[in-house]
Amino acid sequence: MFLPRSIETDHKDLIHDVSFDFHGRRMATCSSDHSIKVWDKSESGDWQCTATWKSHNGSVWHVTWAHPEFGQVLASCSFDRTAAVWEEVVGESSKKLRGQSHWVKRTTLLGSRTSVTDVKFAPKHMGLMLATCSADGIVRIYEAPDVMNLNQWFLEHEISCKLSCSCISWNPSVSRAHSPIIAVGSNDNSPKAMAKVQIFEYNENTRKYAEAETLMTATDPVHDIAFAPNLGRSFHILAIATKDVRIFTLKRVRKELNSSGGPTKFEIHMVAQFDNHNSQVWRVSWNITGTVLASSGDDGCVRLWKAIYMDNWKCTGILKHHWSTVNVGSQLGN
């Protein structure tokens, strides 16, 4: 069962993203009011705002945490055409009071000529790297070669998607058998129906990202995309938020069949499709083990989807905001 805890955010406009850190003890929110707020969980379980700052000159679309190995680092992206990397600097006091920490902008990633719509840090084993995508349809991958120096980021790759991008997701697998993969979703709503999800894979030989797959079935604007935490799986699970919730599995076609050196292809199956939101679906988010997917839509509800057994997904809960009832079908998480 879930207990809703309502938080007074004091954001002056819409909140576009909320993000937990690696250990689940901190939370960052970003809003159209140009600000980012950082929340820390107190002993009693309350979320307390410990930092708020004006971060951009436009709506801040996304905020995301880097792996704590790199420090307390956030990245944000905005309508103002920039992405930024922020680091928490703790004051000189040896007591390290949380309240005395403040966030410093380490870099501004220019380059996009349009709104930067998403930013995501790469999995830790790839180093300190992040990808942004923008409304002009370009995915940019930046790397900080020196993890101690967050001021210096280099643009390593530019991938053209030809469609206005809205969301990206790194494949989180740590396996050496899986080369880095980025899935990009587009919310382009121009009438020509094109596939809105593209998957790019890093090719070791060419040292470039190349298009590996396109989800031909996803033709409606895609608002969010998320690879499930991999956790030792040999395949990948990808959720997209479009006019409904969809879950795909990506299984690699064996390399021998594709020895031409081109991008390895995937066998893609749509294992679930739910239109229970009965409206636009805005966000999808996986639990830590990649076994439960949460989605939220225009109906103002969060729905939880769980694989009962392989490839069979069921709704296990509907969460509504504080004044509504909360109902969870079955035990979750395991």
Added chain:
Amino acid sequence: MEKMSRVTTALSGSALTGRTMHCHLDAPANAISVCRDAAQVVVAGRSIFKIYAIEEEQFVEKLNLRVGRKPSLNLSCADVVWHQMDENLLATAATNGVVVTWNLGRPSRNKQDQLFTEHKRTVNKVCFHPTEAHVLLSGSQDGFMKCFDLRRKDSVSTFSGQSESVRDVQFSIRDYFTFASTFENGNVQLWDIRRPDRCERMFTAHNGPVFCCDWHPEDRGWLATGGRDKMVKVWDMTTHRAKEMHCVQTIASVARVKWRPECRHHLATCSMMVDHNIYVWDVRRPFVPAAMFEEHRDVTTGIAWRHPHDPSFLLSGSKDSTLCQHLFRDASQPVERANPEGLCYGLFGDLAFAAKESLVAAESGRKPYMGDRRHPIFFKRKLDPAEPFSGLASSALSVFETESGGGSMSWFVDTAERYALAGRPLAELCDHNAKVARELGRNQVAQTWTMLRIIYCSPGLVSSANLNHSVGKGSSCGLPLMNSFNLKDMGPGLGSETRLDRSKGDTRSDTALLDSSATLITNEDNEETEGSDVPADYLLGDVEGEEDELYPLDTEHVHPEEPEYVLPQEAFPLRHEIVDTPSGPEHLQDKADSPHVSGNEADTASLAPVDSSSSLLSVSHALYDSRLPPDFFSVLVRDMLHFYAEQGDVQMAVSVLIVLGERVRKDIDEQTQEHWYTSYIDLLQRFCLWNVSNEVVKLSTSRAVSCLNQASTTLHVNCSHCKRPMSSRGWVCDRCHRCASMCAVCHHVVKGLFVWCQGCSHGGHLQHIMKWLEGSSHCPAGCGHLCEYS
């Protein structure tokens, strides 16, 4: 009066029609201005000065005002303005400081009317008086504003901006005599046109240059200013001190600002660098533009609403040499495309959910999908200036917490902490882990551990009490199945199936294993076999309920025959059973079958259905009693590990991998193992289970993993006696030749966890130091240092 008449013309005339369109100009535009009839637009730039007619489908060039053979700097326009009362009257500001007026009524090709050469530097802005036909105002880079009476040859009055460059001048619509001017130093001045000696009022509006200003058309004394500081500010000029009413933050410096007709709170802006778009803002929602026009490919230099009472047509000129007409309904609306929700799954199964309040508030009266999203807020419907503003959009944030603290991931933490992975015999480890899993309510996992133990451990170690316990907990549906089920009753279906399996693939392995099993079994002790029966059976079907009754019987019948058992249909039914459907009934052992089992070995060739099916259970006996090499099960165990991994329970995969060690390692390729290890370690670290994580790293056999806790870990140690850095390995100081790792409390050499103060190098056993520090904050060695341990 004038204004009224214009209103009438606008209302009586036919409505404006048109579409979003653009036309190519010969050269970049610097400014545009619309004729009062809303049917023509003038475009001026360094090398262009043309009038276009705005038709329904296109722009049509009407007149080129750049005439004459030699190019004159007088024609290089920085600004242009069309008189709002006299359709024939235009004024331009030239980059060489000349103010020119043009009379379209002149019969000759050259329409130039008057030339005022009073400014010394570029004239940035010209402005006609809204109601007085002959009054023209100019503002120049040279810091002066001049007021001209078009009936005279030179300026009427000069206003000094104290050597600050003037960027914009605008007559007030409200006060006949008032105009506002903006300056490069960030100031805005209000002047009375009759008082050129000093300004009425001055205030600092922006940091850096104020590029533009615009009076609110509905004469409310509101002035909008835009500056290089990327802000648009709205000032109420009616109060004694100019009061900042609104502040809009844009993404680039603001070059032009124009109030939108008929929409009290809307204004359009464009930028002079970087940003080529035109934005329309609702000043009450200062963070998000209400609309955005993205047609231009270079800096937009001039914007003008086509008609003073029509809010839907916007004209713009740009450095990209195009002239555009934008239709408001064709604008892209960032607000609409913006994601109104945020959702994040927390580590402990809690969910943070932020959503637009309107989405979560209105429950019952919600319209479905399409209507809901496609016709929102203010501008899409028939515009009504008095329409109440829906208010700032805001979001509600909730964190849905899983109940009872740890929540739905507590099983993971508990399991990780309580599992025993090494340091004890395999059987004990399995039992322990099975117990842990069972106590956490994870029966399937518990079963797996039990089975592993059965598979890999010598049977004598099984304690029947434990097994009974596990079975009782694990099976809820055992009894009815037990009673009703009989392998014989299953009919030939299963039997034939298994027979097929066997005849196809298993014969070879059967014979191969036969010898070894036979030799081993001769040493077998009866007691052991009896003990082993229970788990064996258990392995096959965990729905067993009353094995106490069953097994004695079983053993009696089965045991004597064992040595001769052929290994029967092992892998496939078994694997399936264990992995996917733990409660599958088809392998239930039945008393009635045991005799048949004994007959089985004789019938190997004939493979009667009944015999073959009953031989299923004999497998287990054979396994046990003969201590079949665990290779026999490797396929099964491997598949099980893969199954857990694919299900997202990498914890189980890794734990089993570690506990079984060499027994399964060779069956799983190195890369997969590494993948599991790193995934699990990552997960452990998420939960801050550092000790477990380190243990896993230590126990792992994958080279890439086991070096994880050695990377970039350097300890710099000082000797606790001489306080010099210790260079050599080990704990004996090079210099003073004493053992440095003495506990300051008990004076013994510390083995294991050693904690020391980085300030004075003294330390000792963790417990001792902790205890010491409860009573004192000074160093236990007596050095007087106030030690800090964190």
